[in-house]
Amino acid sequence: xxxxxxxxxxxxxxxxxxxxxxxxxxxxxxxxxxxxxxxxxxxxxxxxxxxxxxxxxxxxxxxxxxxxxxxxxxxxxxxxxxxxxxxxxxxxxxxxxxxxxxxxxxxxxxxxxxxxxxxxxxxxxxxxxxxxxxxxxxxxxxxxxxxxxxxxxxxxxxxxxxxxxxxx
Amino acid sequence: xxxxxxxxxxxxxxxxxxxxxxxxxxxxxxxxxxxxxxxxxxxxxxxxxxxxxxxxxxxxxxxxxxxxxxxxxxxxxxxxxxxxxxxxxxxxxxxxxxx
Numbered sequence: 308x309x310x311x312x313x314x315x316x317x318x319x320x321x322x323x324x325x326x327x328x329x330x331x332x333x334x335x336x337x338x339x340x341x342x343x344x345x346x347x348x349x350x351x352x353x354x355x356x357x358x359x360x361x362x363x364x365x366x367x368x369x370x371x372x373x374x375x376x377x378x379x380x381x382x383x384x385x386x387x388x389x390x391x392x393x394x395x396x397x398x399x400x401x402x403x404x405x406x407x408x409x410x411x412x413x414x415x416x417x418x419x420x421x422x423x424x425x426x427x428x429x430x431x432x433x434x435x436x437x438x439x440x441x442x443x444x445x446x447x448x449x450x451x452x453x454x455x456x457x458x459x460x461x462x463x464x465x466x467x468x469x470x471x472x473x474x475x
Numbered sequence: 476x477x478x479x480x481x482x483x484x485x486x487x488x489x490x491x492x493x494x495x496x497x498x499x500x501x502x503x504x505x506x507x508x509x510x511x512x513x514x515x516x517x518x519x520x521x522x523x524x525x526x527x528x529x530x531x532x533x534x535x536x537x538x539x540x541x542x543x544x545x546x547x548x549x550x551x552x553x554x555x556x557x558x559x560x561x562x563x564x565x566x567x568x569x570x571x572x573x574x
Contacts, residue, residue, distance in 0.1 A: 314480075317480060317481075320569055321480075321484045321488075324484070324488065325487060325488070328488055328491045328492070328511055329509060331491075331504070331507055331508065331511060332494060332498070332504075332508065337504055339476065340504050341507065341518070342568070344510065346540045347514075348514070349503045351518065352485070354481070354558065355518075356520055358522060358525045359525055360521045360536070361534055362533065362537075363517075363537065364534055366540055367540070371510070371514075371540065371543075375510070375527055375543070375547045378496075378547055379498070379506075379551070382503065382551045383553060384505055384566055385555065386503070386558050393515040400494050402498050405494075405498070406494045406497055406498050408497075409493040409494045412490060412493065413486055413487060413489070416490075417485035417486055417487075420479055420482045420483055421479060425477060425478045425526065428478065428526050428528075429527055429528030430523060430528065431506065431525075432528075435528065435530065435532060437496060441534065441537070444531065444533070445534050445537065448531065448534070449531075452500050452534075452538055453502055453538075458541075459541065459542065459545055460541060460545055462545075463544075463546075463549050464548070466548075466549050467551070467552040468552075470556050471551075471552035472550040473559065
């Protein structure tokens with residue numbers, strides 16, 4: 308692997324991303340976990356820019372780091388009594404076995420990825436990943452899933468209100 | 476950066492999220508780890524879109540983001556409803572369906 312600007316930027320973002328992702332898992336206080344997750348989303352958006360996915364990087368920040376995380380923080384503030392994180396978690400055997408299985412899964416995936424060979428990346432058109440180009444794909448090839456997504460979001464809004472409300 | 480770098484990063488991110496889902500007992504943190512796993516899948520889609528020069532991967536990533544937003548909204552509503560009836564956000568204490 309040669310060290311050019313792209314790979315150095317990738318390594319910086321990847322290191323920070325993995326660090327904050329581990330922070331989400333090890334944090335005992337949900338607020339710290341949420342803050343780590345926001346940072347992880349920002350680093351991931353940087354990696355999306357490296358992958359020439361500008362629209363998705365923008366939406367990552369707008370939807371995930373903005374909307375979804377605000378929702379999470381609201382619920383954390385609503386529910387936490389402030390003392391849960393002081394209780395030390397006891398891990399049962401099944402949990403430890405599950406975590407070891409996850410590590411083994413990661414090992415198998417990494418082995419499979421490194422085992423395969425890749426060709427040179429395709430040469431990209433100038434407007435790859437821009438709003439116009441992705442919008443064109445969304446409104447032609449993916450028109451039906453796109454409309455179904457709007458229906459899904461409507462159902463989610465109604466469902467969330469019905470489930471969370473005390474009395475309709 | 477070759478394709479493998481991005482795929483390895485996505486695999487590690489997925490494993491970290493999976494470990495969180497299996498080990499953590501707080502329902503909110505479990506949902507955050509699910510978000511991490513969804514993002515790992517997104518990263519794989521975008522890496523292959525870059526490799527093949529095909530924007531269909533971007534469209535799928537768009538749908539994944541929309542579905543994740545819907546999942547977060549409904550999931551958090553369920554967590555609030557459970558907290559209201561049982562006063563707990565611990566996934567081990569919610570086992571009525573199992574017994």
